[in-house]
Amino acid sequence: MSNSADSPQGPVRRTLRHPVRVLTAAVFALAGLIFVTSANTAKGTNIRTDSSLLKLSDLIQQRSGKNAQLDETNASVREDIDTLVRRDDGSTKAEDARLKELERAAGTTKLTGRSVAVTLDDAPPNATANPGYPDPQPNDLVIHQQDLQAVVNALWQGGAQGIQVMDQRLISTSAVRCVGNTLILQGRVYSPPYKITAVGDPAELKQALDNSPAISNYLLYVKAYGLGWKVDEHKAVTLPGYSGTVDLHYAQPVK
Known part of the structure; x- marks a missing residue:
């Protein structure tokens, strides 16, 4: 009984030591694998999330600014091409006049004239209901797509020759879309206040705004x-010509 190898405790202890050594080795091996995988993934960069990394909103604004620069470059190149085409195509004065009329109708050239500008904005922070009205819901306090579209539609109906939303000219394929209270127009992102400018007869444009049922409903929320x-x-206001692509993009069935 004096030999520890013959005691009940001796074999039990030896049995426990072996799996502990194996488990320890496995943990170190797994840790090494994690370190190697992390290093290969990071490729020398910090993969931890911190305040220095771009937020999604920052990335959207960055892409929006890049799109604006591309629009300006595209407009400049288009002007150069148009100048070369008019110089070398041998067209008549009548054909040139017809081309300019089509460009004006398409909204790809500058437009100057009398105008009406409409500005819409969210309610002030911590806004409350005026006497006689129910307490507002969050959606009652922000500009929605339907509000902007109502103004654009009314101005067209009022005989607008051209419309600009923020700093962009609208054409027949332009879509005024909002995500929450953020406007997405032709690949660029805008926040309120939103300004819509229309060239045309001011009296007729303002009368069209007054006659719009959708705008009348919006004005209730204003009040x-x-x-x-x-x-x-x-x-006198000069609207820029539309500088984006005029190609139509549409879905096609998979062959």
Whole structure:
């Protein structure tokens, strides 16, 4: 009984030591594998999330700014091409006049004239209901796509010769879309306040705004919760020509 190898405790202890050594070795091997995988993934960069990395909103704004630069470059190149075409195509004055008329109708050239500008904005922070109105819901306090579309539609109906939303000219294929209260227009992102400018007869444009049922509904929220609404008349404004692509993109069936 004096030999520890013959005691009950001796074999039990030896049996426990072996799996502990194996488990320890496995843990170190797994840790090494994780370190190697992390190094290969990072490739020398910091893969931990911190405040220095771009947030999604920052990335969207960065891409929007890049799209704006590309639009300006595209417009400059298009002007150069148009100049060369007019110089070398041998077209008549009548054909040149017809081409300019088509460009004006398409919205690809500058347009100058009297105008009306409409500005819409979210309600002030911590806005409350005015007396006689129910407490607002979050959606009652921000500009929606339907509000911007209502203004654009009314201005077209009022005889607008051209419309600009923020700093971009609208054409027949332009889509005014919002995600939340953020406007996405032709690949660029905008936040309120939103300004819509239309060239045309100011009296007719303002009358069309007054006659719009959708705008009348919006004005109820202006009165109730303080949403922004401002209409200005200008004697002479120049709208830029549309500088984006005019090619149509559509889905095609897979062959």
